[in-house]
Amino acid sequence: MKKMIFVTVILSIMLTACATSHTLDERGKSFVFKKEPGIIIGKTTKRDIFEIYGQPTNSNILGKYEVLKYEYSRTSFETGGAGGALLRALPGVGEAMLIKDLSTDQGRANQNKTEWQEMQVYIELSSGVVRDYFYHDSDLNGHDESESLLLKSIEAFKQNKNEVGMKMLEKAVALNPDNHRALNSLAWRLIDLSIDIDRGVELAKKAVEVFPDSPYNNGTLGVGFYKKGDLENAEKYLQNTVNLFPVYSPTDGKSLMHDRAMLQTVKNQKKQ
Secondary structure, X not given: OHHXXXXXXXXXXXXXXXXXXXXXXXXXXXXXXXXXXXXXXXXXXXXXXXXXXXXXXXXXXXXOEEEEEEEEEEEEEEEOOHHHHHHHHOOOOOHHHOOOOHHXXXXXXXXXXXXXXXXXXXXXXXXXXXXXXXXXXXXXXEOOHHHHHHHHHHHHHHOOOHHXXXXXXXXXXXXXXXXXXXXXXHHHHHHHOOOOHHXXXXXXXXXHHHXXXXXXXXXXXXXHXXXXXXXXXXXXXXXXXXXXXXXXXXXXXXXXXXXXXXXXXXXXXXXX
């Protein structure tokens, strides 16, 4: 009987040793991105999007587009430290029987974790047709393999894994030559770091061709032309950028300041 009670206590404590998760904050509505039927730029309509995904979390007008935003986030609080400590305190329980090593357990206990999803769809106001979209989530999944590689490249660059990041961008562009976000990211690296300015300009041209209303695409191309010594085109695309930022990315003051300064540099050099 004594042995049975002891085993029951052990099992009870083993259960408490497992990490538990408590929701601290939850916003929006979780959704599943559907690759079938996929969203086709230039063909899928606002009505199609509503039929597949329902009402968006929110929407707003940016220039000539209505941007539908589907967003979800959940922040949870994970705990898992008490079990290991209690097991260690029990007489007769050896080191090998601990579920977790106490020092490791304390380091991982009480962590916050945020999961999120975001999809933005740019609907042309005049036609009701999708002109651009993306899906991203906290697991670095995009709406296709090219977009997923773009997200993973950003993470690689954050960790100073520059060679890995560049290979990911090259593959992203190869998989989807119309992914203007990947085109622009690779172009900027090639231009800003003076790796291959000519190729960077060609990639940036393609990005602008795919989505001409992006201030980022125009800015990269403008800087590329500047580095090539083509001040006329540099001024043209940097002026586009300065005009587009307040419309399509009004909260990104840092990027606007950078491109405005570049534009002024170009204008000053043209006067010389």
